[in-house]
Amino acid sequence: MRHVISMLVENEPGVLSRVSALFSGRGFNIESLNVAESLDPTISRMTLITSGNEQIIEQIIKQLNKLVNVVKVMDLTGSDFVDREMILVRVRAEATSRAEVLRILEIFRGRVVDVSPKSYTLEITGDEKKIQAMVELLTPFGILEIVRTGKVAIMRAKKDSSHPGKVQEQKSES
Amino acid sequence: MKKTGAEIVFESLKLEGVDTVFGLPGGAVLTLYHAMGKYSEEIRHILVRHEQGAVHAADGYARSSGKVGVCIVTSGPGGTNTVTGLATACMDSVPLVVFTGQVPTMLIGNDAFQEADITGITRPCTKHNYLVKDVNDLPMIIKQAFHLARTGRPGPILVDLPKDVIAASTDFNYPSKLKMRSYNPTYHGHPGQIKRAAKLIAGAKKPLIYAGGGVILSNGSKELTTLAQKLSIPVTTTLMGLGCFPGTHPLSLGMLGMHGTFHANMAVTHCDVLIAIGARFDDRVTGKIESFSPHSKKIHIDIDPTSISKNVPVDIPIVGDARNILKTLLKYLEEEAGHDWGRKHADWNNQITGWKNNTAPQDTSCGPCIKPQYVIEKINEITQGDAIITTEVGQNQMWTAQAFKFTRPRTLLTSGGLGTMGYGFPAAIGAQVAFPDKTVIDIAGDGSIQMNIQELATAVQYNLPVKVAILNNHCLGMVRQWQQLFYEQKYIQSVFDVVPDFVKLAEAYGALGLRATKPEEVERVIRQALSTPKPVLMDFLIDQNECVYPMVPAGAALTEMLLV
Numbered sequence: 140m141r142h143v144i145s146m147l148v149e150n151e152p153g154v155l156s157r158v159s160a161l162f163s164g165r166g167f168n169i170e171s172l173n174v175a176e177s178l179d180p181t182i183s184r185m186t187l188i189t190s191g192n193e194q195i196i197e198q199i200i201k202q203l204n205k206l207v208n209v210v211k212v213m214d215l216t217g218s219d220f221v222d223r224e225m226i227l228v229r230v231r232a233e234a235t236s237r238a239e240v241l242r243i244l245e246i247f248r249g250r251v252v253d254v255s256p257k258s259y260t261l262e263i264t265g266d267e268k269k270i271q272a273m274v275e276l277l278t279p280f281g282i283l284e285i286v287r288t289g290k291v292a293i294m295r296a297k298k299d300s301s302h303p304g305k306v307q308e309q310k311s312e313s
Numbered sequence: 314m315k316k317t318g319a320e321i322v323f324e325s326l327k328l329e330g331v332d333t334v335f336g337l338p339g340g341a342v343l344t345l346y347h348a349m350g351k352y353s354e355e356i357r358h359i360l361v362r363h364e365q366g367a368v369h370a371a372d373g374y375a376r377s378s379g380k381v382g383v384c385i386v387t388s389g390p391g392g393t394n395t396v397t398g399l400a401t402a403c404m405d406s407v408p409l410v411v412f413t414g415q416v417p418t419m420l421i422g423n424d425a426f427q428e429a430d431i432t433g434i435t436r437p438c439t440k441h442n443y444l445v446k447d448v449n450d451l452p453m454i455i456k457q458a459f460h461l462a463r464t465g466r467p468g469p470i471l472v473d474l475p476k477d478v479i480a481a482s483t484d485f486n487y488p489s490k491l492k493m494r495s496y497n498p499t500y501h502g503h504p505g506q507i508k509r510a511a512k513l514i515a516g517a518k519k520p521l522i523y524a525g526g527g528v529i530l531s532n533g534s535k536e537l538t539t540l541a542q543k544l545s546i547p548v549t550t551t552l553m554g555l556g557c558f559p560g561t562h563p564l565s566l567g568m569l570g571m572h573g574t575f576h577a578n579m580a581v582t583h584c585d586v587l588i589a590i591g592a593r594f595d596d597r598v599t600g601k602i603e604s605f606s607p608h609s610k611k612i613h614i615d616i617d618p619t620s621i622s623k624n625v626p627v628d629i630p631i632v633g634d635a636r637n638i639l640k641t642l643l644k645y646l647e648e649e650a651g652h653d654w655g656r657k658h659a660d661w662n663n664q665i666t667g668w669k670n671n672t673a674p675q676d677t678s679c680g681p682c683i684k685p686q687y688v689i690e691k692i693n694e695i696t697q698g699d700a701i702i703t704t705e706v707g708q709n710q711m712w713t714a715q716a717f718k719f720t721r722p723r724t725l726l727t728s729g730g731l732g733t734m735g736y737g738f739p740a741a742i743g744a745q746v747a748f749p750d751k752t753v754i755d756i757a758g759d760g761s762i763q764m765n766i767q768e769l770a771t772a773v774q775y776n777l778p779v780k781v782a783i784l785n786n787h788c789l790g791m792v793r794q795w796q797q798l799f800y801e802q803k804y805i806q807s808v809f810d811v812v813p814d815f816v817k818l819a820e821a822y823g824a825l826g827l828r829a830t831k832p833e834e835v836e837r838v839i840r841q842a843l844s845t846p847k848p849v850l851m852d853f854l855i856d857q858n859e860c861v862y863p864m865v866p867a868g869a870a871l872t873e874m875l876l877v
Contacts, residue, residue, distance in 0.1 A: 206495075
């Protein structure tokens, strides 16, 4: 099963390589990985998509927690969260299809970020289903290039409390 | 007061209570060695002949004494030569701090002379590592390095020191406190979990303790022994756990696993509650996972959460320090009134004794050839078990684990996890440095002793009276054994056509060399070696066909043992 793991790490050189080396060294799989500074400039947020059975995911979370530079690890899967991905797509746009491409883009609330006589470059943000639907609709026009960010995710705020979500730490089981 | 980075290293070492370092100088650490001159009264430097020897020696020093072992090596090849030692220490949870030289900061990444990305290389085989980029960060990094090395699940830390950083100066203030928001090992087990464990143990009919190196690391041998004795629970240990429970105790079943005793493997297969303490269900212990201890509920006490349910699903995990948890567990069990534990577990212990008596004891008597087990038993007998034993890896290691009765923790130093040939001799040097008056013996094979033989010069230079017992079968014995049993008896590249004359070799280094070719010479050689106050190589010519038994073939169940 796919899991969205969100973690806070020390904003230091080498942290990304510790995380990625952990995955390659132990035979875990990274489907996508996204890193950027968090509100606290000494801490970065990593959003990581991985897959595996329960036992593998448990090991991944424990092993990540064991890394000295990792401050906190949360498995968002199973809790209420919002995730988004952005793509930049260069799609062929001939005289006959230009209007149709723009119409689809409008439905998906995307934007045109670059125009050339024969193509548009589009920016679309959404969850996985939306992105996939957009890509499928654009394919017949001819996709020239596509760049994806990988997912970022955030826990939904609870309506009745300020609980930030379930924090999966290894200690919880003992 | 202003100090250079090099001086800061030694000032910090002093404050961390370090009085011994192992190392070998080179271009990038000359500034460090220059500064060392000022500290020679307080910090003793043991000059090794190869950086791998430095790390293994520091490792032997750490395992035998419980202190942090420290090394200093140069950049590039100096650093890369430490990799095997770091991986060895990492697998066996040994606290080390290794300082490597590095090219000046501005040259990093330029493929400079003797440059290697040592923090990149050692990331997977250290607990953590640092590249120091600013002399102002140095005191805090050293403080953290020692803290990380010795706390939680201990392990090796590498600190990479660029040449300009150790030459630069700053005000020296060693931090008195340390807070790491991302590192908080758990020491006290969850009381609820410990209570559940106590209930499970109290209800068990056939409980078994499976103890590993974690018991030794947490200094929990006394607590373990008390628990086992009070409740009459039999104890089997891993290779790393040998010595945490007296091997001579009636409740001791010896080692379990691939080369474990018949009764230990039968007990682990038939027990109804398995209490794993500071052990990690390694493949050499479990054999085929599906048939490992199939009827038991499992309690697992370990300080490293990643060890829990990694290989074998566990019913009651308890994360924390083994010694603390054992104390609490014992307290809860003592509150369980009305148990006559001895009587309750009598049937179970009798069943185990039955298994024990049903196995023909290993024939260790010698024919015309010397039996390796006989050599080890003689060493055990003559030293009365009062020795620090190190081993290399292979048959010598397994024969030692089986034949020597370890009664105290930190008396067996062996590379259990990584299985590093060449570990034992430098580790013995480190142990001898830590305990100058103790008998330290490396039980070696002729293959592995050649992997760090150069450290004979170190032993001679510092007059460290380390003894090496080479069980010489002119081959890579364990490789040959596998070829005999599983590879159609085709001994491809495992037999040595040339083996050095170890007696002459010892003499060439200024040590003493002794040889026994017949069983009746063994005792004389051991006695002479032990009464010689300098390093001695003992060359015991043994039968090439001698194998380590019992043996569970790789991937088989623990009950599928080859006994002869």
